[in-house]
Amino acid sequence: RINEQRLWDTLMEMGEIGGTEKGGCNRLAGTDLDKQARDLFVSWCEACGCTVEVDKIGNIFARRPGTNNDLPAVGTGSHLDTQPTGGKFDGVFGVLSGVEVLRTLHENKIETPTAMEFSVWTNEEGSRFQPAMQGSGTYVGRFELEAELNKTDVNGIRLGDELERIGYLGDMELGSRHMGAFFEAHIEQGPILEDEKKAIGIVRLGQGIRWYNIEVVGRPSHSGTTPMHLRKDAMLAASAIVTEMNNIAHRHENGLGTVGYMDVWPNSRNTIPGKVTFSADLRNPRPDVLLAMHEELAAFCEKIAKEHELDVNLDHFWYFAPVEFNSSDDVKAATEKLGYSHMDIYAGAGHDACYMADLVPTGMIFTPCLKGISHNEAEYSSPEECAAGANVLLHTMLEASDR
Amino acid sequence: RINEQRLWDTLMEMGEIGGTEKGGCNRLAGTDLDKQARDLFVSWCEACGCTVEVDKIGNIFARRPGTNNDLPAVGTGSHLDTQPTGGKFDGVFGVLSGVEVLRTLHENKIETPTAMEFSVWTNEEGSRFQPAMQGSGTYVGRFELEAELNKTDVNGIRLGDELERIGYLGDMELGSRHMGAFFEAHIEQGPILEDEKKAIGIVRLGQGIRWYNIEVVGRPSHSGTTPMHLRKDAMLAASAIVTEMNNIAHRHENGLGTVGYMDVWPNSRNTIPGKVTFSADLRNPRPDVLLAMHEELAAFCEKIAKEHELDVNLDHFWYFAPVEFNSSDDVKAATEKLGYSHMDIYAGAGHDACYMADLVPTGMIFTPCLKGISHNEAEYSSPEECAAGANVLLHTMLEASDR
Ligand SMILES: NC(=O)NCCC(=O)O
Numbered sequence: 001r002i003n004e005q006r007l008w009d010t011l012m013e014m015g016e017i018g019g020t021e022k023g024g025c026n027r028l029a030g031t032d033l034d035k036q037a038r039d040l041f042v043s044w045c046e047a048c049g050c051t052v053e054v055d056k057i058g059n060i061f062a063r064r065p066g067t068n069n070d071l072p073a074v075g076t077g078s079h080l081d082t083q084p085t086g087g088k089f090d091g092v093f094g095v096l097s098g099v100e101v102l103r104t105l106h107e108n109k110i111e112t113p114t115a116m117e118f119s120v121w122t123n124e125e126g127s128r129f130q131p132a133m134q135g136s137g138t139y140v141g142r143f144e145l146e147a148e149l150n151k152t153d154v155n156g157i158r159l160g161d162e163l164e165r166i167g168y169l170g171d172m173e174l175g176s177r178h179m180g181a182f183f184e185a186h187i188e189q190g191p192i193l194e195d196e197k198k199a200i201g202i203v204r205l206g207q208g209i210r211w212y213n214i215e216v217v218g219r220p221s222h223s224g225t226t227p228m229h230l231r232k233d234a235m236l237a238a239s240a241i242v243t244e245m246n247n248i249a250h251r252h253e254n255g256l257g258t259v260g261y262m263d264v265w266p267n268s269r270n271t272i273p274g275k276v277t278f279s280a281d282l283r284n285p286r287p288d289v290l291l292a293m294h295e296e297l298a299a300f301c302e303k304i305a306k307e308h309e310l311d312v313n314l315d316h317f318w319y320f321a322p323v324e325f326n327s328s329d330d331v332k333a334a335t336e337k338l339g340y341s342h343m344d345i346y347a348g349a350g351h352d353a354c355y356m357a358d359l360v361p362t363g364m365i366f367t368p369c370l371k372g373i374s375h376n377e378a379e380y381s382s383p384e385e386c387a388a389g390a391n392v393l394l395h396t397m398l399e400a401s402d403r
Numbered sequence: 404r405i406n407e408q409r410l411w412d413t414l415m416e417m418g419e420i421g422g423t424e425k426g427g428c429n430r431l432a433g434t435d436l437d438k439q440a441r442d443l444f445v446s447w448c449e450a451c452g453c454t455v456e457v458d459k460i461g462n463i464f465a466r467r468p469g470t471n472n473d474l475p476a477v478g479t480g481s482h483l484d485t486q487p488t489g490g491k492f493d494g495v496f497g498v499l500s501g502v503e504v505l506r507t508l509h510e511n512k513i514e515t516p517t518a519m520e521f522s523v524w525t526n527e528e529g530s531r532f533q534p535a536m537q538g539s540g541t542y543v544g545r546f547e548l549e550a551e552l553n554k555t556d557v558n559g560i561r562l563g564d565e566l567e568r569i570g571y572l573g574d575m576e577l578g579s580r581h582m583g584a585f586f587e588a589h590i591e592q593g594p595i596l597e598d599e600k601k602a603i604g605i606v607r608l609g610q611g612i613r614w615y616n617i618e619v620v621g622r623p624s625h626s627g628t629t630p631m632h633l634r635k636d637a638m639l640a641a642s643a644i645v646t647e648m649n650n651i652a653h654r655h656e657n658g659l660g661t662v663g664y665m666d667v668w669p670n671s672r673n674t675i676p677g678k679v680t681f682s683a684d685l686r687n688p689r690p691d692v693l694l695a696m697h698e699e700l701a702a703f704c705e706k707i708a709k710e711h712e713l714d715v716n717l718d719h720f721w722y723f724a725p726v727e728f729n730s731s732d733d734v735k736a737a738t739e740k741l742g743y744s745h746m747d748i749y750a751g752a753g754h755d756a757c758y759m760a761d762l763v764p765t766g767m768i769f770t771p772c773l774k775g776i777s778h779n780e781a782e783y784s785s786p787e788e789c790a791a792g793a794n795v796l797l798h799t800m801l802e803a804s805d806r
């Protein structure tokens with residue numbers, strides 16, 4: 001069994017890097033704080049004898065050798081970047097459960113048949129740079145390396161430059177680890193495990209996601225002298241689309257629709273907005289339903305452009321198809337062996353494991369979090385809840401290594 | 404008659420300060436560019452022998468003595484600050500029509516019975532600092548000096564500090580000019596004069612304005628894991644209010660409703676917005692109708708707060724009551740004397756003259772602008788249109804001085 005107190009202390013120590021007044025974390029990808037968090041992870045892994053390598057998109061891999069290093073390694077990992085108003089657990093819990101597994105093996109001098117690999121993936125959040133799971137997606141070959149390194153944040157700063165600046169632009173080839181299985185522990189980020197009073201969620205599926213940038217181009221003019229019928233009000237048209245995102249979500253079972261980001265130009269209170277740029281995020285566990293939602297959004301944008309006589313540019317830049325996890329039964333077996341209550345569940349958020357499933361048999365372990373709140377400074381999981389997840393991760397990995 | 408070419412050259416020279424690629428102007432109140440524009444105005448007035456004084460809110464007064472300086476002066480003036488994507492004419496045309504009147508008197512060595520005063524009012528636009536017409540409103544005693552100097556922009560910078568920094572925090576007492584009449588020339592900023600093919604608008608009324616800051620406080624949470632029915636989505640609630648602003652405007656004759664400014668927090672695409680702050684601008688020429696519009700907005704905000712189970716804080720920080728101009732007939736007489744076509748009109752925008760009307764008999768002269776477009780870099784008035792307005796200003800002022 002892992003050491004509950006040590007895992008908790010590790011989470012709290014990491015949470016101080018970018019820690020906010022309200023007890024959350026603001027540690028965006030590629031920032032100085034991201035560097036500090038990565039450095040701490042590397043130092044912890046090296047203290048347990050791991051060798052550490054960094055790939056060309058900044059993903060970090062720490063390796064603990066096995067007794068037979070010709071066998072493919074068993075991997076785990078998640079991310080250390082957070083939302084601007086994120087919590088201490090999202091992603092971090094998965095990475096530090098890995099560190100706790102490593103420490104448990106190390107202090108008990110446990111030799112495993114295969115090597116064990118502990119990873120940190122670049123920009124999983126997709127907040128500062130898009131899309132989300134950028135590091136794992138690029139590692140598995142879903143995205144083109146140069147294009148991703150050239151992605152910029154809202155201030156025009158390149159991801160590649162930031163990785164270089166913080167010392168995490170490595171030279172290891174993408175997709176080159178010799179891995180045979182991958183497991184990721186993560187807080188659920190939703191309310192189901194708590195409601196159902198289950199310690200562990202066996203994640204069967206990661207739901208589909210479609211991300212958009214929408215640009216409404218109207219005509220700036222005076223709020224006091226432009227008659228209503230002569231306006232091309234980009235804000236008014238954008239608001240109609242925000243409302244429709246909500247309607248689309250409600251029209252479909254398990255549908256979700258969100259506008260989280262908006263930028264208004266020129267953003268002056270007595271000038272009718274000339275341009276409004278905003279994000280759209282549609283999700284559904286079923287690909288056919290998600291496609292229908294997409295088509296409704298596209299049709300609505302066209303309709304609004306016609307009605308308001310302005311331009312609506314819908315840039316659908318990321319489609320993440322629903323993913324089935326084919327090593328869920330390994331997670332279930334370890335959970336039952338340890339005697340934890342559990343249930344099958346699907347992931348609402350995207351995770352690095354979703355992309356790793358392209359390359360190797362993959363499974364995910366969910367743990368409850370308070371009221372299901374995530375991407376919020378109030379995000380919380382108790383020490384016991386965290387320990388249960390890390391124990392399941394330890395035993396799932398041991399089992400997979402022994403096969 | 405004034406010199407059309409000289410007026411035009413003056414407008415173009417001033418337009419270079421903060422000039423934009425698209426031929427507009429970005430010269431926000433209290434910036435270095437505002438200082439440059441003020442310095443140029445002062446140098447032009449001094450070159451014509453004026454003495455210049457600055458009051459405690461940064462308004463500039465240039466005085467050309469008359470033959471009897473015991474008589475109250477005849478004043479004119481407007482503003483040099485612009486919107487972030489403003490034009491070269493809004494405000495500037497009024498100030499430079501004054502300069503052109505001054506130069507015409509000066510080069511023709513015309514002695515006027517009363518002194519003539521040429522003024523520039525601080526932050527008329529209300530874009531960087533609120534409310535609009537801050538300099539004239541404070542001068543006439545509508546606002547309290549200290550409170551206005553303490554107003555901050557979105558970056559927390561104080562107006563008082565900016566005025567001091569650019570050298571325009573004067574020590575002249577507010578309201579202390581010995582003035583007997585005030586006239587302001589301004590582009591219409593709307594499409595009516597152009598549509599009706601009239602050279603001059605005799606402004607009978609300035610319509611009422613109500614300005615608000617609205618804050619919607621929801622709960623940030625994950626866009627992929629938070630079921631629709633558990634959300635407190637500040638963006639969705641804000642969009643409903645934006646849509647309702649439009650509905651309110653359409654429900655009332657001559658009603659206008661605009662949301663020009665919006666700020667989203669944390670503004671991350673996979674976090675449901677926790678707080679959205681935005682402006683609201685309601686206008687109507689009739690005070691009773693504007694009050695009804697206000698009540699509808701307030702009721703709707705309450706309704707949305709209940710329905711979405713979140714907080715909606717409506718801060719109604721500025722009410723500008725409709726103003727009648729009681730010296731409109733002087734403007735009309737001068738216009739008819741000069742033989743320009745004209746019509747009565749009301750001002751959709753607020754103007755410094757609206758506040759000056761508190762203290763002295765006041766009139767406004769409107770000139771057409773292309774397609775009625777204003778608060779837009781494409782704002783345009785032709786040299787002839789500008790000249791007509793400046794000629795009417797000259798003769799209105801001469802007539803008023805002679806009475
Ligand atoms: N786990 C997590 O919050 N991932 C961010 C990507 C997403 O929006 O689902």
Ligand SMILES: NC(=O)NCCC(=O)O
Nearest residue numbers: 224270527528535752753
């Ligand atoms: N003239 C003008 O554009 N004034 C700005 C104040 C307003 O919003 O009406």
